[in-house]
Every structure is written in structure tokens, then in C-alpha cells.
Amino acid sequence: MEKILISSCFLGNKVRYDGKAKALVHPQISTWQQQGRLVVVCPEVAGGLSVPRAKAEQQAGKVINNLGQDVSAEFQHGADLALQLCQRYNIRYALLKEYSPSCGSHEIYDGNFNDTKIKGQGVTAKLLTANNVEVYSELNIAQLIVKITHPNNAEQV
Numbered sequence: 001m002e003k004i005l006i007s008s009c010f011l012g013n014k015v016r017y018d019g020k021a022k023a024l025v026h027p028q029i030s031t032w033q034q035q036g037r038l039v040v041v042c043p044e045v046a047g048g049l050s051v052p053r054a055k056a057e058q059q060a061g062k063v064i065n066n067l068g069q070d071v072s073a074e075f076q077h078g079a080d081l082a083l084q085l086c087q088r089y090n091i092r093y094a095l096l097k098e099y100s101p102s103c104g105s106h107e108i109y110d111g112n113f114n115d116t117k118i119k120g121q122g123v124t125a126k127l128l129t130a131n132n133v134e135v136y137s138e139l140n141i142a143q144l145i146v147k148i149t150h151p152n153n154a155e156q157v
Contacts, residue, residue: 002037002148003037004039004093004095006039007022007095007097007103009021010095011033015045017052017054022097024138028145029095039091043078043079043081044074044075044078044102045078047075047079047081048077048078049074054066055113056075057111057113058108058120058123059111063101066113075101079123079126079127086128086131093136093147093148094125094128095141096137097138098138098139100122102125103124103135104120104122105129106139121135
């Protein structure tokens with residue numbers, strides 16, 4: 001059975017920087033959870049960051065928090081651990097939180113802490129993509145569902 005890496009916050013776990021969750025309520029996620037398909041990760045927590053923690057954004061190839069501290073090493077460590085999970089479970093698909101400095105698959109915040117989004121990938125999403133794991137977000141979950149449930153029709157989405 002195809003496993004899927006999923007952001008922990010999507011399952012209601014309070015792992016975000018602000019100590020909150022970003023639960024993604026979708027019947028397919030419940031089905032996948034019941035089937036035992038989901039492998040849960042929060043790369044930032046896995047990388048050693050606390051909950052709550054200072055908000056972080058990418059700036060000039062680094063991840064800097066709003067206190068001015070470089071937390072790139074923790075973000076990279078969490079990304080490495082997420083990749084190890086994918087390798088261990090032969091995971092080809094990930095469902096990660098868009099805009100996150102770790103998990104954003106198409107857009108992230110611009111690094112100025114003013115809620116401006118730019119095209120880009122989070123540290124984990126970039127590493128997974130480079131290692132042939134397809135990364136999806138809450139914004140394109142429908143494409144992932146088709147890919148998993150109807151692999152022969154996935155090109156039509």
C-alpha cells in the first residue's frame with residue numbers, strides 16, 4: 001500500500017511555531033489514516049525546534065527567525081529526517097503545508113516577516129523534490145488524490 005508523508009499540523013497536532021495546528025479536514029485524509037497510509041512528520045520539530053518557537057522565514061539561502069537567529073541547521077536536519085522517512089517507507093508522495101519555510105511546495109514567505117508570499121520551496125519540500133518525492137499541499141490535494149487512487153488517470157488532472 002502506497003504511503004504518504006504528511007505534515008503533522010494537518011492532523012491537528014499543535015506543532016506550528018505559534019503552538020497551533022492547521023488541521024486539514026478532508027474525507028480522503030481520514031480514509032488514508034484509517035488505512036495506515038500516513039507517515040507523520042513536522043520537520044521543524046524533528047529538527048530540534050520547540051513549540052512554540054519564533055517565526056522563521058527564508059532569507060538569502062538561510063532560514064532566519066524573527067529574533068534574527070539563524071535556524072538553518074535545524075531546518076536542514078528536519079528535512080534530512082523527513083527524507084529518511086521517505087526512503088525507509090518507499091514514499092513517493094508528500095502532503096505538506098504550503099507557505100511554510102520547511103514545507104511550502106510552491107510558495108513561501110519572502111523573508112521580511114510582512115506576510116508577503118513569493119514563489120519558492122521550503123527546505124524539506126526542496127530536498128524531497130530533489131530526491132523524486134512529489135510534494136503536494138492543501139491547495140492541490142485533489143491532484144494527489146487522483147494520483148494515489150487512480151494512477152492511470154493522473155495525467156488528466
